[in-house]
Amino acid sequence: MSLGPDEVKKIAHLARLGIREEDIPEYARNLSDILSFVEHLGEADTEAVAPMAHPLHATQRLRDDVVTENNQREKFQQLAPQTQDGLYLVPKVIE
């Protein structure tokens, strides 16, 4: 499988990565190599194998429905670039 420049741009956009135009051919080559490598898996016969959701043979441990976290807003907000009235501020979002 091989990816073209448009697909690389789309993947970069979905991941919100800024990439330089001149780097695109190299990204395309690297990503295509990874895909080709993974394609080897297609050679295995998986007809009778159930899809796996997790590599561990274990199931989810459940937690009792109890409130265990207290308010640590002040601590968390010290890490934020900008806050106001208890809100985190981000560049304006227009839908």
Added chain:
Amino acid sequence: MEWEAVIGLEIHSQLATNSKIFSGASTTYGAEPNTQACAIDLGMPGVLPVVNKEVVRMAAMFGLAIEAEMGEYSVFARKNYFYPDLPKGYQISQFELPIVGKGHLDIELEDGTTKRIGVTRAHLEEDAGKSLHEDFHGMTGIDLNRAGTPLLEIVSEPDMRSAKEAVAYMKKMHSLVTYLGISDGNMQEGSFRCDANVSVRLKGEEEFGTRTEIKNINSFRFVERAIEHEIERQIEILESGGEIIQETRLYDADKDETRSMRSKEEANDYRYFPDPDLLPVVMDQAVLDAARDSMPELSDARKARFIDQYGLRGEDAGQITASREMADFFEAALEVSGGSDAKIVANWVIGEFSGALNREGLSVQEAPVSAAMLGQLVKRILDNTISGKIAKEVFEAMWQGEGDADVIIEQKGMKQVTDTGAIEVMVDEVLANNPKQVENYRNAEEQKRGKMIGFFVGQIMKASKGKANPALVNELLKKKLDS
């Protein structure tokens, strides 16, 4: 040309847990911004989500109630997109193996027939935070208290054919989740909201038309209006030779119309994959048995029982059992009233009580008149302490917070007069004051007299301020007039 609408609903029902789906932060509504958003909800590096046991039990109860297929394993997946109210860059949801599979819900149509609506699936997911676009000097404010609140997303088959059917389905689903106690169903607070997929096609056509999605509708009234408008809009376009564009639309309640949300540059590409932080959740026989044991009597069964056990009319039983709160209220009031006359209690619940709730926009829990208070009032009608007419005044006084029925009856001297001597005095006085009507009555033919006696009854009730026992008044009047 006759058109037919095809509608499917996606309902988001917030689950009524104490803590979040993957963290121990509180889910209480209305807290100060970001005071209930812990490291897990904020998507801090190195945290690990752990599934809340209660959401699994609640989903199991829901699955049992809609007779759904439920696999032994369900899997959480990451739905990837960027938005500031979603700090991790993905929402933990379910994709390939949802916790609840195919099921169904029966709705009642206006003509009294029943229609079965298919439920495609119901899956667990976390809610996002809230963006506040007010003026923060050109910035957007983010409150993450809601992030991580458990949601059950219930996806229907495209089985509904009118806005009315869609509303009936949404109401029935609302009744179901509140009966089960898995959601508080509070629509103002966003605990129960839906997206509607709407398309139209010529009647008789097999293929579906192109659909649009109306987002985030949070009232029964809006769901009906939004869908009706969307159906009309699509028919107009098609009849004038146009084409429907698949898009997401918003319902504007103020303008009473749907409008296009700015269409995204490209189609959503969520790149779902199983969340490596979470293992498959097991729904085995033990979980199902525990869920089954905690199932309450649901609305359809309760309605049938009310008809059978209490002799209520189907329509009345349906109205009372539509919400669990109202049905509980009715049964509690009936018990306090002595339990002998369910129909009169039903009439009060449906009539005065529901009327007062609607008038003031209150829920059953918020009503100033409790079930015990209404039961006591009915008891006083049944034991002839007061007449039904006076009871309405007592009810109004209870509603205004003047005390319970006995206190009000005592304070206002509303007790019914059942003393024959006292009523006889009133009857004599009324007859003496209206000689002409008495003469007319006595000259009238037998079959006309029944109607004419009403005049005298009215006068006596007026003289007694409604307190004379109507049966006694009738009896004494007849005796005196016919003698």
